[in-house]
Amino acid sequence: MTGATQFEWGLWARQIGAIMRLEMKKTFFAKRGLWIYILAAAPALLFFAYTLAQKNRAEHAADLASIKAEQTEAIQIKMTADDVREILGRPYARFKYMDPDLPRSRRRDPDAMIEVLMYSDGKANYEYRFRQGQLYNVNVRTQRLLTDDNTVFATIFQLFYLRLAIFFGCVGVFMNLFRGEMIDKSLHFYLLAPIRREVLLIGKYCAGLLATVVIFGMSTAFQLWSVYGSLTAAQSTEFWSRSGASTLSAYMGVTVLACVGYGAVFLVAGLIWRNPIIPAATLLVWEGANIFLPATLKRISIIHYLQSLCPIPASPSGTIEGPLRLLVSITEPTAAPIAIAGLLTVTVAVLVLGAWQARRLEINYSTE
DSSP states (O other): OOHHHHHHHHHHHHHHHHHHHHHHHHHHHOGGGHHHHHHHHHHHHHHHHHHHHHHHHHHHHHHHOOSOGGGGGGOOTTOOHHHHHHHHOSOSEEEEEEOTTSOGGGTTSGGGEEEEEEEEOSSEEEEEEEETTEEEEEEEEEOOOHHHHHHHHHHHIIIIIIIIIIHHHHHHHHHIIIIIHHHHTOHHHHHHSSSOHHHHHHHHHHHHHHHHHHHHHHHHHHHHHHHHTTOOHHHHHHHHHHTHHHHHHHHHHHHHHHHHHHHHHHHHHHHHOSSTHHHHHHHHHHHHGGGGSOHHHHTSSHHHHHHHHSSSOOOGGGGOOGGGGGGOOOOOOOOHHHHHHHHHHHHHHHHHHHHHHHHTOOOOGGGO
């Protein structure tokens, strides 16, 4: 490497740093970007509320605890309510309701009432249901399982956070890096400066990437803390001994890669198209329809590789009812190294296209 080449690389690095410092102020403190913070905070607040509700439920169950799990083994079907009370003692709740399975003509019959006795051992609720004086059903509701938390987090993260929150957040940040300055009629200040167009593109991209990674990365971290940071001692030990570190790093990595991929696409879309909302809407439809596409077409999307990198699969087929459920296509996730390499390759290719377009960029504010 010659001295002149070393000088150029050093100059470009300093110019990229200067562009990033200028853009960071616009990105983090822009009034029109306030909705991005709200979008990032929404799932974090949702998980925080979910955790508080689960914690209050567990504390309430502990306060109501009056039996031991071993006592419930003595309860048999067809026992009477008096027999159950003799074994378990006084329930913390008791109520009756009309048997919905009986015809209307029999609903005035006293025997048509179902009696429910409720007990708790501090970890689970036991509901004993009696019909015509005899026990016919026992319903055990276990408090907050780790597997349930994993599934809830995976579902919201993949179906809402990736597909909507980060997607639209990147639209708001990256599309404004060029298109916003064209609308504000301030882009010519950059173009008149003695810097290469490619350097300008990379500087703006790095600034947008740093902003989105910080905003959505902090939201992801808070979500993870809300869900996994409030586990019981036994659940925490189980989580960290199995896959705690790999799970947390995987979700943070997916968040960063989502910003990398979507950011490059929307930066170049704002550079090429006069109305970038059209390509953004097109990509949104394509990413949303990914679950219905065959395996070959699934791989021509960013969301497929992001979901492949998530530690827990969250199939959207369970949330789709009716005929559309028959159209859902199940595809094996792509291996992590291939998924990462594919995302980075697409990002580099899009940025190369953007650099080529930037070199041909001409500003005419009267047409913008």
